[in-house]
Amino acid sequence: MPISKSETGVPVWQHRTSKANLILWVGWLALVALFVFCWQVMTQDTIWYFVYDAPRQAADITSRMFPPKWGYISELWWPLWDTLNIATLGTLLAIILSVPVAFLAARNTTPSTRFVRPVALFVIVSSRSINALIWGLLLVAVIGPGVFAGIIAIALRSIGFISKLLYEAIEEIDTTQVEAINATGASGLQTLDYGIVPQILPAFAGITVFRWDINIRESTVLGLVGAGGIGLKLQASINVLAWGQVTTIFLVILGTVLVSEWVSAKVRHSLI
Amino acid sequence: MLRVENLRKRYRTGDEALKNVSFSVPAGEVVGLIGPSGAGKSTLIRCINRLVEPTDGNVFLNDLNVTRLGRNDLKQARRRIGMIFQEYALVERLSVMENVLSGRLGYVSFWQSFTRRFPQADIDKAFALLDRVGLTDHADKRADALSGGQRQRVGIARALEQDPELLLVDEPTASLDPKTSRQIMRLICEICAERNLPAIINIHDVVLAQSFVDRIIGLRAGEVVFDGAPDALTEDVLSRIYGEEDWAVLRRQHDSDESDDAADPKKPVEERLVELV
Numbered sequence: 147m148p149i150s151k152s153e154t155g156v157p158v159w160q161h162r163t164s165k166a167n168l169i170l171w172v173g174w175l176a177l178v179a180l181f182v183f184c185w186q187v188m189t190q191d192t193i194w195y196f197v198y199d200a201p202r203q204a205a206d207i208t209s210r211m212f213p214p215k216w217g218y219i220s221e222l223w224w225p226l227w228d229t230l231n232i233a234t235l236g237t238l239l240a241i242i243l244s245v246p247v248a249f250l251a252a253r254n255t256t257p258s259t260r261f262v263r264p265v266a267l268f269v270i271v272s273s274r275s276i277n278a279l280i281w282g283l284l285l286v287a288v289i290g291p292g293v294f295a296g297i298i299a300i301a302l303r304s305i306g307f308i309s310k311l312l313y314e315a316i317e318e319i320d321t322t323q324v325e326a327i328n329a330t331g332a333s334g335l336q337t338l339d340y341g342i343v344p345q346i347l348p349a350f351a352g353i354t355v356f357r358w359d360i361n362i363r364e365s366t367v368l369g370l371v372g373a374g375g376i377g378l379k380l381q382a383s384i385n386v387l388a389w390g391q392v393t394t395i396f397l398v399i400l401g402t403v404l405v406s407e408w409v410s411a412k413v414r415h416s417l418i
Numbered sequence: 419m420l421r422v423e424n425l426r427k428r429y430r431t432g433d434e435a436l437k438n439v440s441f442s443v444p445a446g447e448v449v450g451l452i453g454p455s456g457a458g459k460s461t462l463i464r465c466i467n468r469l470v471e472p473t474d475g476n477v478f479l480n481d482l483n484v485t486r487l488g489r490n491d492l493k494q495a496r497r498r499i500g501m502i503f504q505e506y507a508l509v510e511r512l513s514v515m516e517n518v519l520s521g522r523l524g525y526v527s528f529w530q531s532f533t534r535r536f537p538q539a540d541i542d543k544a545f546a547l548l549d550r551v552g553l554t555d556h557a558d559k560r561a562d563a564l565s566g567g568q569r570q571r572v573g574i575a576r577a578l579e580q581d582p583e584l585l586l587v588d589e590p591t592a593s594l595d596p597k598t599s600r601q602i603m604r605l606i607c608e609i610c611a612e613r614n615l616p617a618i619i620n621i622h623d624v625v626l627a628q629s630f631v632d633r634i635i636g637l638r639a640g641e642v643v644f645d646g647a648p649d650a651l652t653e654d655v656l657s658r659i660y661g662e663e664d665w666a667v668l669r670r671q672h673d674s675d676e677s678d679d680a681a682d683p684k685k686p687v688e689e690r691l692v693e694l695v
Binding site: 320322323325326327328329330331332333335336339340341344345347348 | 511
């Protein structure tokens with residue numbers, strides 16, 4: 147107890163008891179020991195010659211990367227178009243699939259909390275736990291390389307994201323509005339249409355535009371595993387050490403992401 | 419005509435919200451339901467259209483026993499019971515017109531309501547009701563753009579759009595200022611008189627209830643402890659419903675409020691018109 151009595155009987159207050167202090171110090175000591183140990187494990191396979199050399203290497207690659215090879219940009223428009231399509235169609239597919247999942251997962255709209263809801267939650271978790279790049283890797287193996295694999299990969303990754311945020315929005319709606327629609331004698335579907343959908347529409351629009359924005363970024367790297375888009379060109383350029391082309395690709399991606407973020411911010415702002 | 423027989427409601431927590439409540443309301447009568455918070459007023463009116471399932475007892479709407487209906491029949495019965503809510507309970511992001519038309523949902527198919535293609539007769543009725551409650555110019559606005567009093571008028575129009583045979587009104591004035599409260603109460607009572615509609619109004623403001631309703635039912639701890647004319651609501655009776663309080667003082671204060679409410683020439687024309695209708 148932090149409060150004790152001194153010999154003269156006056157109450158004494160300390161922030162911690164001496165025992166708690168001791169435990170605290172031992173804890174800190176253990177943490178420092180762990181850090182030292184981890185540092186050793188981390189560095190035992192490091193070839194220090196390469197590390198000392200790093201600034202020179204970085205300077206070397208940077209010098210090869212500049213100036214960007216601007217002529218290469220004419221070859222990038224088509225893969226860039228593919229990338230945008232992967233992101234947009236993937237997001238659309240995800241929307242179609244995730245709206246029902248969200249309604250099945252939301253506690254106040256699911257037909258059964260015991261059976262249907264866990265299944266919907268499992269769909270959401272499994273979709274979210276696997277990165278789009280991994281989905282791409284699997285799908286290229288299953289359905290072959292190309293844009294289609296990219297679209298499916300983006301869709302599968304986005305279902306979890308959209309469903310999760312959407313079902314949270316559904317659970318937060320004002321129930322009196324739903325009650326009022328119910329009291330008019332409306333059917334279940336009509337209650338959904340008049341009582342629930344208007345309340346979640348702004349959240350829904352915000353979520354999907356935000357996900358589309360994320361998907362643009364994710365689809366730029368999907369080509370690394372063969373799932374189409376500008377990533378294919380990136381992979382090819384790195385393989386032949388054409389650093390000037392790599393810089394051009396980076397700049398194109400940067401521009402695209404900037405534009406998509408601007409669009410997404412504008413759309414969300416106008417909706418809320 | 420509404421008849422409630424031996425209605426009981428026990429919540430899963432074990433709270434007995436209603437203990438053997440019986441009364442009947444003939445056509446055209448407006449009943450004020452008063453009582454302290456937690457007396458079961460809200461539960462009682464929600465048991466009538468079964469937004470809350472009663473544990474025991476019967477509710478008859480004319481000759482129909484509402485408590486014994488299956489899901490589909492209940493929907494049909496709910497069309498005949500209009501409900502007006504405390505916080506208006508409008509769908510905030512829908513237009514005023516859509517909110518009023520939602521009173522017809524029980525009558526149209528899902529597809530008609532989804533595409534917002536209501537029969538012309540329903541739309542005519544909605545315009546007539548908006549006119550009646552003084553909101554003709556606001557039909558196209560979103561519900562959340564209106565003031566409290568205006569929203570409650572939309573709530574009234576939505577309930578009437580159902581062509582109800584009974585109105586359930588849950589604290590219609592709890593979120594409104596004293597003057598708007600009186601306007602809303604006047605509107606509800608006038609409409610009930612015009613259409614010969616029975617109504618049950620949950621209300622906290624005893625003096626407001628007394629000056630508008632035909633009959634008062636006092637509820638305390640889930641039991642009817644008073645049922646009679648507003649004039650019979652003596653201080654003794656109020657103490658029986660709410661417990662001891664100096665009722666005489668409360669009434670005197672209210673009387674002086676009321677004299678301010680007389681026609682005020684400085685009021686905007688629109689507001690005065692609404693009062694006239």
